[in-house]
Amino acid sequence: MKKILFGLLLALFSTYSNAQSIETNTLATHPYWLKLGHYRLATLGDWKSEVDSAEFFLSPVGKTSPYDELKATIAAFSGKNTDPKTTQYRCQFPARYKWLKTKIENNWPELNCPELQAWQKIINPKGVTLVFPTAFMNSPSSMFGHTLLRIDAKDQTRHKELLAFAVNFAAEPDGSDNAAMYALKGLIGSYPGKFSLMPYYKKVREYNDLESRDIWEYKLNLSELQVELILLHLWELQLATFDYFFIDENCSYQLLALLQLAQEDLDLTSSFNMQAIPSDTVAVLRNNNLLQTPNYRPAFGTKLYHYSTQMTDEQLDDARELMQGGSLNTRNYSQSQLVAILEMAYEWLNFEFYDKALNREEIAPRLTKLLLMRSKYNVASPFTKPNRPIASPEQGHGSSKVSLGRVQNNNQANLTNFGYRLAYHDLLDRPEGFIAGAQISFFDLEAAITDEGNADIEHFYLLDAMSLAPDNRVFDSWSWNFKMGFDRQPSDNKRLGRFFTKGGYGKSYGDPNNVHGYILGQFELNIGDITDQLSTGIGSEAGIIWQINNNHKLALTGNVLWLTDNAASKHSEIAITWNYAVSRNVSLRSKVQHAQWHSHNSSMSLAMQFYF
Numbered sequence: 001m002k003k004i005l006f007g008l009l010l011a012l013f014s015t016y017s018n019a020q021s022i023e024t025n026t027l028a029t030h031p032y033w034l035k036l037g038h039y040r041l042a043t044l045g046d047w048k049s050e051v052d053s054a055e056f057f058l059s060p061v062g063k064t065s066p067y068d069e070l071k072a073t074i075a076a077f078s079g080k081n082t083d084p085k086t087t088q089y090r091c092q093f094p095a096r097y098k099w100l101k102t103k104i105e106n107n108w109p110e111l112n113c114p115e116l117q118a119w120q121k122i123i124n125p126k127g128v129t130l131v132f133p134t135a136f137m138n139s140p141s142s143m144f145g146h147t148l149l150r151i152d153a154k155d156q157t158r159h160k161e162l163l164a165f166a167v168n169f170a171a172e173p174d175g176s177d178n179a180a181m182y183a184l185k186g187l188i189g190s191y192p193g194k195f196s197l198m199p200y201y202k203k204v205r206e207y208n209d210l211e212s213r214d215i216w217e218y219k220l221n222l223s224e225l226q227v228e229l230i231l232l233h234l235w236e237l238q239l240a241t242f243d244y245f246f247i248d249e250n251c252s253y254q255l256l257a258l259l260q261l262a263q264e265d266l267d268l269t270s271s272f273n274m275q276a277i278p279s280d281t282v283a284v285l286r287n288n289n290l291l292q293t294p295n296y297r298p299a300f301g302t303k304l305y306h307y308s309t310q311m312t313d314e315q316l317d318d319a320r321e322l323m324q325g326g327s328l329n330t331r332n333y334s335q336s337q338l339v340a341i342l343e344m345a346y347e348w349l350n351f352e353f354y355d356k357a358l359n360r361e362e363i364a365p366r367l368t369k370l371l372l373m374r375s376k377y378n379v380a381s382p383f384t385k386p387n388r389p390i391a392s393p394e395q396g397h398g399s400s401k402v403s404l405g406r407v408q409n410n411n412q413a414n415l416t417n418f419g420y421r422l423a424y425h426d427l428l429d430r431p432e433g434f435i436a437g438a439q440i441s442f443f444d445l446e447a448a449i450t451d452e453g454n455a456d457i458e459h460f461y462l463l464d465a466m467s468l469a470p471d472n473r474v475f476d477s478w479s480w481n482f483k484m485g486f487d488r489q490p491s492d493n494k495r496l497g498r499f500f501t502k503g504g505y506g507k508s509y510g511d512p513n514n515v516h517g518y519i520l521g522q523f524e525l526n527i528g529d530i531t532d533q534l535s536t537g538i539g540s541e542a543g544i545i546w547q548i549n550n551n552h553k554l555a556l557t558g559n560v561l562w563l564t565d566n567a568a569s570k571h572s573e574i575a576i577t578w579n580y581a582v583s584r585n586v587s588l589r590s591k592v593q594h595a596q597w598h599s600h601n602s603s604m605s606l607a608m609q610f611y612f
Helices: 002-028 031-036 066-077 084-092 094-103 114-123 158-163 179-188 200-210 224-239 251-262 278-287 300-308 313-323 335-355 360-374
Strands: 039-041 047-049 125-133 148-153 165-171 191-199 215-219 242-244 295-297 401-409 415-425 438-450 455-467 479-491 494-510 515-528 531-547 552-563 570-583 586-596 600-611
Touching: 002 066, 031 066, 031 094, 031 251, 066 084, 066 094, 084 094, 094 224, 114 224, 125 200, 125 224, 125 278, 148 158, 148 251, 158 200, 165 200, 165 251, 191 200, 191 224, 191 251, 200 215, 200 335, 224 251, 251 278, 300 335, 313 335, 313 360, 335 360, 415 600, 455 494, 479 515, 479 586, 494 531, 515 552, 531 570
Parallel strands: none
Antiparallel strands: 039 047, 125 148, 125 215, 148 165, 165 191, 191 242, 215 295, 401 415, 401 600, 415 438, 438 455, 455 479, 479 494, 494 515, 515 531, 531 552, 552 570, 570 586, 586 600
């Protein structure tokens, strides 16, 4: 009888153990557990966490094994309630604890973590707002824009938004790295990235004022309980570090990884395998019905330029005289005009104080004097606010592009072209949702087949960036471009390849939303079949771009560079290009071009372009 009872107990224990093992296996591959551990499938089908710090894992193999990490976590949480270690682990990983408590039948108590509770009380969370500062062309990590989160408090009003807390994910670069090294290390993931919590007004000052970047603020459709789940996981990420990649595992991607903790079935990151462009990540939130209508916060520079358009040259000159310490020239101005001059002088001087890091002891008294002068007029500000752009960033075309085209050459073989661009926007693309006069083209590849059946790479541009900020009455702006990669140039009866790097610096004029012209001094380095040695070139590039409307753009561009190569003294190119946006993600582009290097070649091309 004893043997029978012992056998039954053994069978029951075995059945219970098997059931526990099956349950643990199931939970280890549950989407929410994988999101808590930031696990993604590796190349060979194994799991690997994107978190790189050992402190984030309770198992020695937790980075690559969701199952072992789950077992170690359950064991750590299942200790005696009086054990300090058990309390420490529960309070270190409150999001894990709260979720597992709902999935495993046990007598785990409610969380009791004084530090966590004090942190939650300070933040006082009710909602979350996604914040999108637009692109900043002078920073490699911000060329595509940036995203962060604002935690909206329960007692928050529109006037208190700047006092809220912001959640930011950013790289922690080596302070001794120059811009080129910063860009390179950011591309290959050599910097650690971390989450941080800070006052929102500091980020607005950095982006909106110091870098003069327009900001879009999107309230998210999240309940208070969902916001709590997000913040519990943010608490867990205090000691977590990630390899930071500018293109994919960047600020926008990691914020999506945090936001998808709001509910079990929310998947925001799985579609981002090659790149995570901020505007695309905002679009994913829209596609999951999480976005409300955004608020537009124009940059300091945007407002200042808009004010200047409401003033005559004479009034602007008088404002400039005031900001430089001169007296107010009243002329025959009305009170409203005098107020406009005083306000413009104050805002202009304040902008230059931050933008040029002017001496506070010299500028502060001048600013105070201007405010006192303005206070003498009981007149409302005559300035209107800047117009809201017709489209927010997520309403622009997709950041990647494929194309199919045909090229007719007069001196070389005719081609059928196939193109792919990883990211993100060029000067002739449909403008809605993007910064006017800015181009960032990354990993742009084009292959071609001749009519005779020969295949070649026509070009591969690793980076093609251009910033054409126009000169105007307020800003003395400089324009620049940088391009590096491989392409083919005309030679005797064929096109020869070259590897090159080139850059230019100069001026732009006009309105990027209408007619816009530029001229740049250029320098380049060439090597490859087209030249018998490392060849340098110096010359210029110029162009006129006419945005006829949101669907049609026309550009006339040309460049000429004189070379140190004995085989050819110079090379040049002139082209006229038309782009017709058939829809948001489809366009038709045609080009007529004449190029010269070792020989001349004229060509006509037509391509269909599809954005996604």
